[in-house]
Amino acid sequence: xxxxQKLSRLPVALTMPALAILLIVFGIPIFxxxxxSLNAPAFSLVNYRVFLQQPANVRVLLQTIQIxxxxxxxxxxxxxxxxxxxxxxxxxxxxxxxxxxxxxxxTSLLVRTYAWIVILGDRGLINNILLxxxxxxxxxxxxxxxxxxxxxxxxxxLPVMILPLVSIMMGIDKSLIAAARSMGAPPFAAFWRVFxxxxxxxxxxxxxxxxxxxxxxxxxxxxxxxxRDAMLSTFIAAQVASSFNxxxxxxxxxxxxxxxxxxxxxxxxxxSSIQARATRPLPKSWxxxxxxxxxxxxxxxxxxxSYRSKRWTAxxxxxxGGSSCWTIVGTLFxxxxxxxxxxxxxxxxxxxxxxxAFLEFPPSTLSLKWYRSFFGDPSWxxxxxxxxxxxxxxxxxxTIVGTLxxxxxxxxVPRLRSxxxxxxxxxxxxxxxxxGIAAYFGLLNLGLIGTKVGIILTHSIGAIGYVVVIVSAVxxxxxxxLEQAAKSMRAGPLQTFWRVTLPLIRPGIIxxxxxxxxxxxxxxxxxxxxxxxxxxxxxxKMWENMRHQIDPTIAAIASLLILLPVLWLIAxxxxxxxTKAKSQSGPPDAFV
Numbered sequence: 001x002x003x004x005q006k007l008s009r010l011p012v013a014l015t016m017p018a019l020a021i022l023l024i025v026f027g028i029p030i031f032x033x034x035x036x037s038l039n040a041p042a043f044s045l046v047n048y049r050v051f052l053q054q055p056a057n058v059r060v061l062l063q064t065i066q067i068x069x070x071x072x073x074x075x076x077x078x079x080x081x082x083x084x085x086x087x088x089x090x091x092x093x094x095x096x097x098x099x100x101x102x103x104x105x106x107t108s109l110l111v112r113t114y115a116w117i118v119i120l121g122d123r124g125l126i127n128n129i130l131l132x133x134x135x136x137x138x139x140x141x142x143x144x145x146x147x148x149x150x151x152x153x154x155x156x157x158l159p160v161m162i163l164p165l166v167s168i169m170m171g172i173d174k175s176l177i178a179a180a181r182s183m184g185a186p187p188f189a190a191f192w193r194v195f196x197x198x199x200x201x202x203x204x205x206x207x208x209x210x211x212x213x214x215x216x217x218x219x220x221x222x223x224x225x226x227x228r229d230a231m232l233s234t235f236i237a238a239q240v241a242s243s244f245n246x247x248x249x250x251x252x253x254x255x256x257x258x259x260x261x262x263x264x265x266x267x268x269x270x271x272s273s274i275q276a277r278a279t280r281p282l283p284k285s286w287x288x289x290x291x292x293x294x295x296x297x298x299x300x301x302x303x304x305x306s307y308r309s310k311r312w313t314a315x316x317x318x319x320x321g322g323s324s325c326w327t328i329v330g331t332l333f334x335x336x337x338x339x340x341x342x343x344x345x346x347x348x349x350x351x352x353x354x355x356x357a358f359l360e361f362p363p364s365t366l367s368l369k370w371y372r373s374f375f376g377d378p379s380w381x382x383x384x385x386x387x388x389x390x391x392x393x394x395x396x397x398x399t400i401v402g403t404l405x406x407x408x409x410x411x412x413v414p415r416l417r418s419x420x421x422x423x424x425x426x427x428x429x430x431x432x433x434x435x436g437i438a439a440y441f442g443l444l445n446l447g448l449i450g451t452k453v454g455i456i457l458t459h460s461i462g463a464i465g466y467v468v469v470i471v472s473a474v475x476x477x478x479x480x481x482l483e484q485a486a487k488s489m490r491a492g493p494l495q496t497f498w499r500v501t502l503p504l505i506r507p508g509i510i511x512x513x514x515x516x517x518x519x520x521x522x523x524x525x526x527x528x529x530x531x532x533x534x535x536x537x538x539x540x541k542m543w544e545n546m547r548h549q550i551d552p553t554i555a556a557i558a559s560l561l562i563l564l565p566v567l568w569l570i571a572x573x574x575x576x577x578x579t580k581a582k583s584q585s586g587p588p589d590a591f592v
Contacts, residue, residue, distance in 0.1 A: 014408025015420055017401045018464050025457045026427055026435060029442030037250040047251040057235075061255065064232040067146075067221070068214035071153040075161040075210050078154070080203065082337045083165035085330050087172075097334070098166065099569060104341045105159035106515075106565030108522045110542050111558040113223050115344030116152045117143065117546065118351065118361075118555070120224070125347060125361050148224040153214060158341065160213065161206040168202030208267045209429070212260045216431025218525050223546060232256050233433040233525075240437070240529060253434045260431055345562050352555040370556035380541065380553065387521050387538040390452060394459045394520035399513040401460075402467025407501070409468070410475040421468070428465040435462070436526035443530055450532025458530050459523055463516035470515060474508030514568045521564070 037047055051057050086097045104112065119125045120142040127139040142148060172195060180190035218233040236252045239245065347361055355367035374380050405424060409417050427435045439458040440449065448454030524539040531540065542554055 011408040011411035012416065012420070015405040015424070018405040018424055018468070019420075021401065021457065021464065022424065022427070022461055024446075025442050026438050026461050029445070030434075030438040033246075033250040033438055033441055034254060036246055037254050039247075047247055048255070051248075051251050051255060057252075060230055060232050060235050063230070064215060064256070065259065067149060067153070067229070067231060068211050068217075071150055071157060071214050072207055072211040074150065074154050075157050076203065076207055078337060079158055079161035079165055079206060080199075081330075081333060083162050083169055083202070084199075085334055086162070086166050087169035097338070098163075100338050100342060101159050101162050102569065103565050104155075104345065105163070106518055106568060107345060108539070108558070108561045108564075109156060109219060110522070110524060110539055110546070111348065111561050112156055112344060113152055113220050114542070114546060114554055114558055115348045116148065116155065116224060119344060119347060120148050120151070128361075143224060144226040144229075146225065146229050149221050149229050152220040152224045153217060155340065155344065156220060157210045157214060158337075161210050164205040164209065165199065165202040168199055168205075172198045204267050208263065211263055212429060212431065215256060215260055216433050216525075218433055219543065233431065236433050236437065237525075237528070240440070246441075249437060253437045256431050257434045260434075264429070348555050349559045349562060351552075352559040354552065354555075370552050373553045374556050374560075377553070379536075380538075380557070383536045383538045383541040384557075386452075386535060390455055390459065390537065391517040391520040393452075393456045394463050395513045395517040397456065398460045398463035398467050398516045399509060402464040402512065402516075403471050403505075403509055405464070406468045406471035406475060409472060421472075424468050425465045427461045432525045436529040439526060440529045449530055450534040452535060454530050455527055455535060455537075456520075458526050459520040462523075462526075463519050466515050466519055467512040470512040471505065471508050474505045510571065511568075514571055518564055518568060522561075 038044065039046060086094055086101075089097065117124070121127070122139040122141075122143065124143070126142060127136070130136045130140070176194050176198070177190050180194045215231075216233050217231060218237055221229055221231045222234050232252065233256065236249060236256070239249050239252065351361050351363065352370055353366045353368070354363035355365040355369055409420060412420070436458070439461070443449050443454040443458065446454075448457070522539060524537075524543050527537055527540055528543070531537070538557070542557060545554055
């Protein structure tokens with residue numbers, strides 16, 4: 001009994017509820033799936049050999065890797081400059097630009113995919129404009145192509161690349177760049193030798209996240225691509241829908257998971273810090289350079305030193321020129337990228353007020369016809385109410401469990417914290433289709449397929465990870481001395497948490513709860529696997545309608561869903577402002 005009491009007082013015990021849900025719904029099933037793919041207890045690789053011996057499987061696998069690599073590379077080429085420009089702007093403008101990036105990031109994936117269907121379709125926005133201008137005589141084949149898949153995937157993944165880069169770049173000491181410039185380094189050299197190496201952690205994080213998430217893409221390639229653009233996740237989903245062969249499905253899932261694991265091992269482990277790299281000795285190949293080459297290099301360096309000294313003196317007090325041109329180019333680039341991120345949502349919202357039988361942009365007449373169609377159809381409102389119920393339950397469960405886990409992780413040793421955090425974040429860092437297959441297998445054994453409880457548990461394993469990330473970020477800036485002061489006044493651990501810690505981290509908890517709700521409300525891949533065709537959420541019904549017909553009612557629903565991230569940001573701002581106002585009004589009187 002005393003042993004249990006001691007264990008309950010350990011910070012790591014607070015992570016047990018989150019780990020228990022993760023283990024039951026995802027951990028044990030994924031391990032059993034792995035054993036199934038190895039033909040346990042015989043343990044052989046015959047299933048993987050059969051998979052690789054089929055040309056169609058290999059083609060889909062290579063195609064998945066190719067599409068993911070290209071989409072990641074495009075996101076990096078666009079995301080790095082835009083993140084650099086956002087980090088270099090003034091604080092107020094930076095906040096505005098970040099909000100404009102976050103809004104598309106939080107907007108439903110289905111909504112953004114639907115927007116590109118409307119824009120790129122045969123009777124979509126682009127083809128209609130070109131036909132009206134007389135530039136083409138028949139619609140261009142823009143949709144159901146590889147280019148359409150890239151456009152949709154980059155649009156969805158670009159904020160995922162930008163946000164980690166901005167976070168890292170804002171933490172870089174700008175005086176280092178100024179010091180390099182003061183030593184005579186031109187702007188590009190200062191960027192290449194100083195700023196770029198310091199921003200590489202953000203590049204690694206963004207590239208890793210985008211590539212792994214692209215591997216598990218299912219909705220966007222299926223909606224925008226053709227039969228030749230199928231990805232492995234689409235192949236796995238088709239296997240589950242047609243004939244659920246557990247061995248084949250497990251093998252395909254672990255092939256996809258293996259690619260993600262290799263990338264995580266190569267890019268996800270940071271074994272050395274920047275300082276360690278700076279003090280690391282030169283490689284052997286450099287130290288073993290022929291002595292004649294080193295002598296020649298020193299001689300050339302001495303000849304150039306006088307030139308560099310004169311150039312530095314001449315440039316030291318010289319006003320910078322040509323910056324206005326680069327300012328204009330940077331401004332235009334930011335405008336183009338923001339237009340690319342926001343314009344699809346604007347198109348959908350505008351078209352939702354059309355009065356015609358088909359969507360048109362801009363609408364010839366304005367009407368609330370499609371909004372009335374949504375609210376007047378019990379199938380749509382019933383699906384929406386089901387999504388709200390599931391989302392609220394997921395938000396409550398994941399917020400409580402995730403906050404406890406984050407509170408416990410903030411008090412354990414760094415090594416244990418890192419390991420537990422990686423385990424908790426596994427459902428949101430691994431391909432979504434693999435997580436969905438594992439959850440299906442776990443809920444099947446529990447008899448929860450086709451139930452709301454099963455869907456709530458499946459959504460929660462991902463939502464808990466988001467709550468842990470957000471609350472941990474808030475706790476990282478929390479002053480522990482406030483808790484020590486409360487305990488010195490004979491407050492117990494529970495009273496200290498309830499009266500001191502909780503009020504100060506409340507904005508992060510509210511934000512994580514809203515994020516968990518949005519995550520659940522937008523989920524369609526895992527829901528399609530565990531719903532058992534008996535429960536229809538709003539995203540599932542939208543996806544079914546998008547696959548069979550382009551119902552204009554979806555435009556009205558999409559417009560309503562676009563409001564969710566806006567309301568989320570307003571709620572975060574209001575709660576943060578109120579907490580800040582309370583903290584500035586005076587010290588709390590919790591223990592007076």
